[in-house]
Amino acid sequence: MNFDDILKEFEASKRPGYNEDERRAEDVRLLVDAWVKERTVPELLPYEQELIDRILIRIRKQIELIEMNSIELQTHEREIKLRLVVIESELDRVQFIIRSYTRTRLQKIDKYSLYIRSNDKETAKLSNNEFAYMERHLELLLELYNSQFMKNLPESLQAIDETGGGVSMIDEPDLDRPVFVQATAENVVEVDDEEIELTKNGIYVVRYRAVKDLVETGDVRVL
Amino acid sequence: MSLPKSYQQNFSPQEINFLAEQELVTVIPRYSMNGAQLIGAKMPKLRALNREQIPLWLATLLKKQEKCNIVVPEWLSVEYLRVRYDEEIKYPSKFSNLPWHWLPIAKKLLDYASDDFIDPPHEIRSLLQDLREVRLVKARKGIRELNHVYIQLDGLSLMEINEIRPFILEVMDQLRKMNDSLKVKAEEEMPRQAAAQMDRDEDSDDDIYQKE
Amino acid sequence: MSYYDIDDILADSQKLPCKFSITIPGLGYLNGEPGCPIKENVRLELPIWLAEILAICSISNSSDYEENDEYRETTFLKLLEPEFFSPVFLNFIKSDALRLNLNPYMFYYRIVTKWSNMFGDAELVELISKALVDRASELNDLSFKLNDHFRGGNLEFMNNLDSYEKQLFKNSHKSYKDLKIWWLKKPN
Numbered sequence: 294m295n296f297d298d299i300l301k302e303f304e305a306s307k308r309p310g311y312n313e314d315e316r317r318a319e320d321v322r323l324l325v326d327a328w329v330k331e332r333t334v335p336e337l338l339p340y341e342q343e344l345i346d347r348i349l350i351r352i353r354k355q356i357e358l359i360e361m362n363s364i365e366l367q368t369h370e371r372e373i374k375l376r377l378v379v380i381e382s383e384l385d386r387v388q389f390i391i392r393s394y395t396r397t398r399l400q401k402i403d404k405y406s407l408y409i410r411s412n413d414k415e416t417a418k419l420s421n422n423e424f425a426y427m428e429r430h431l432e433l434l435l436e437l438y439n440s441q442f443m444k445n446l447p448e449s450l451q452a453i454d455e456t457g458g459g460v461s462m463i464d465e466p467d468l469d470r471p472v473f474v475q476a477t478a479e480n481v482v483e484v485d486d487e488e489i490e491l492t493k494n495g496i497y498v499v500r501y502r503a504v505k506d507l508v509e510t511g512d513v514r515v516l
Numbered sequence: 517m518s519l520p521k522s523y524q525q526n527f528s529p530q531e532i533n534f535l536a537e538q539e540l541v542t543v544i545p546r547y548s549m550n551g552a553q554l555i556g557a558k559m560p561k562l563r564a565l566n567r568e569q570i571p572l573w574l575a576t577l578l579k580k581q582e583k584c585n586i587v588v589p590e591w592l593s594v595e596y597l598r599v600r601y602d603e604e605i606k607y608p609s610k611f612s613n614l615p616w617h618w619l620p621i622a623k624k625l626l627d628y629a630s631d632d633f634i635d636p637p638h639e640i641r642s643l644l645q646d647l648r649e650v651r652l653v654k655a656r657k658g659i660r661e662l663n664h665v666y667i668q669l670d671g672l673s674l675m676e677i678n679e680i681r682p683f684i685l686e687v688m689d690q691l692r693k694m695n696d697s698l699k700v701k702a703e704e705e706m707p708r709q710a711a712a713q714m715d716r717d718e719d720s721d722d723d724i725y726q727k728e
Numbered sequence: 729m730s731y732y733d734i735d736d737i738l739a740d741s742q743k744l745p746c747k748f749s750i751t752i753p754g755l756g757y758l759n760g761e762p763g764c765p766i767k768e769n770v771r772l773e774l775p776i777w778l779a780e781i782l783a784i785c786s787i788s789n790s791s792d793y794e795e796n797d798e799y800r801e802t803t804f805l806k807l808l809e810p811e812f813f814s815p816v817f818l819n820f821i822k823s824d825a826l827r828l829n830l831n832p833y834m835f836y837y838r839i840v841t842k843w844s845n846m847f848g849d850a851e852l853v854e855l856i857s858k859a860l861v862d863r864a865s866e867l868n869d870l871s872f873k874l875n876d877h878f879r880g881g882n883l884e885f886m887n888n889l890d891s892y893e894k895q896l897f898k899n900s901h902k903s904y905k906d907l908k909i910w911w912l913k914k915p916n
Contacts, residue, residue, distance in 0.1 A: 314557065314558045317554070317555065317556055317557065317558070318556050318557035318558075320556070321555065321556030321557070322556075325535065325538065329535075332523070332524075332525070332526075332527065333525060335525075348555060351555045352555060355554075355555055372549060372550070375549070375581060375583070376549075376550065376552045378577070378581075379552055379554075379559055379574065379577060379578075380552055380554065382573065382574075382577055383554045383555060383556065383573075383574075384555065386534070386537075386573065387555045387556065389534070393531075396518040396519045397518075397519050397524075399518040399519070400518045400519035400524065403518065460730070460731050460736075461731065462731045463731075464730045464731065464732070469692060469696065470525075470685070470689055471684075471685050471688040471689055471692070472525075472685075473669075473677055473681060473684075473685075484665045484666060485664070485665055485695070487665050489665070489666050494670070495668055495670050496668065496669045496670050496671075496672060496677070497666055497667070497668050497669070498666060498667050498669065498684055498685070498688060499665075499666040500692060516674060516677060522899070522902065526903075528906060529906050529907050529909075529910035529911075530910060533910070619911070623911065627914075627915035628915060652872075656865070656868055656869060656872070659861075659864070659865050659868055660861065660862075660865045662861050662864070663857075663861075664857065675907070678903075678907075679903055679904065679907045680903070681903070682899045682900060682902075682903045683864075683868055683871075683896065683899065683900040683903065686895075686896050686899065687860065687861070687864045687896070690837055690860060690892065691857050691860065691861070693837075693841050694837060694840055694841050694844065694853050694856060694857055694860075695853060695857065697840075697841045697842075697844035697845045697848075697853065698844055698848050698849075698850055698853055700844075700845045700848070701844070701845065701846070701847065701848025702848060
């Protein structure tokens, strides 16, 4: 988060009707949603930069608070102790989701790095840190391949990103993989010339490609 | 690997449980207590004997410290669960209406707040077990309807979905891969298809692959 | 399908029966006769990856073209119907998919997919899809009642699974077991 963001938040906080408590609650809900989505869909989704930034700031403040209080813990009464337990438990929970969210993304980034690199739209889904991670990871991997076996192969066989002739060497997410979804609005989707009527609250298993756009608009949520 | 294979596309029961713990329940505080600023929704100021809605994880934490009682939801009663069970039997192709997180919420409350139940907890537990079994049989019957296009599973809760998810996804994925292989033939004009077609056109040899 | 998919590489090494359309010098080693030509009409089994490419590559010969109005492209070989797609085999699937032993074919469903990529046989795909659903349902029941699964008919069924089905069984069983463990876990 840079200065502009802090300013933005400050401005926003002065707007009438703005409720910091509601916003915090909403942010954690959004984080949980982002985690569930990232875990269930085959492709890498855009990184939730602003949301994560806001939550990381709150996490830092919470950790400072805990540290300050634990120094003077001896003098505390039991109620303050209990409040600290509550604060720590919640901190653990939020950190758990962030970690799992990050790991899920790293797994996809590892798997699809060549594809992500070759495509601007995909690269734009990464955070700066993720991008740096991907580049460094690929570099290490190539170094390993080279030192272990690649250098002994004829030059024409050293490529790792051939796409022609049979199976492409560049692994792409398979958007036709099925996913579990719940419709939040009525819609019709098409799979193999068959029309599927999605009724509100209905739960379906269907290939991701058929509902991808509806997942983006929120008419369908992945489970 | 940054994420084990069994967690790709799927969740562990503990993770579904985690989601259920975000749900709100009603508590009756035994003591008054100051609220706390949290990362997410604020913990409200609690006043003794004044009902308040808080997330399940917080409610069980306070309950463990004997700071509150939990108001067991209406659906966790013998009467309600019996009605649902009868419905499950009466309508063999439909799941009765239970909360989205009925399994983890029920487990959590039975584990940590059994003294807050109005009906005997062991009866509730065995009814839940019966419900779970009858629904599982139904879900497994639904598996016989699997195809490559879609299936509908209205009424299943998230924990139940998660339990059969690896199976359903893998079977449907295999079905659609086989089915999509027909499209390669239909859509693409590649030499290989032309060649393969030729084998079949040749009618002289009976052991050459032919469609019946 | 992915480039580094080991199962796919293994499936590609499963063999298909083929018949050579022309005599090719020096290829005899494929048939255990090194140094000799492989003769027209010789039948042998080749791994899918090789059979496929030889069945696809056309041999164009301009002089043939001039001499013969009804010139048709030839390929090195033609794929013959493998035993596991024969009418007898498919009839058996139709009558009793559960007793079918897919274990020897290792990657049966992948082979069906590869075959169908080449020939686009909708009937075959429909039949095998139905067999898969029947077998998967049975397998799912067994993966739930794990304690019973190593007895009599069940044992036979388990031994008849192809590698995809075995993996499916494992994953399905794990999922049921994980939930059971979670449900029965006592609070600490």
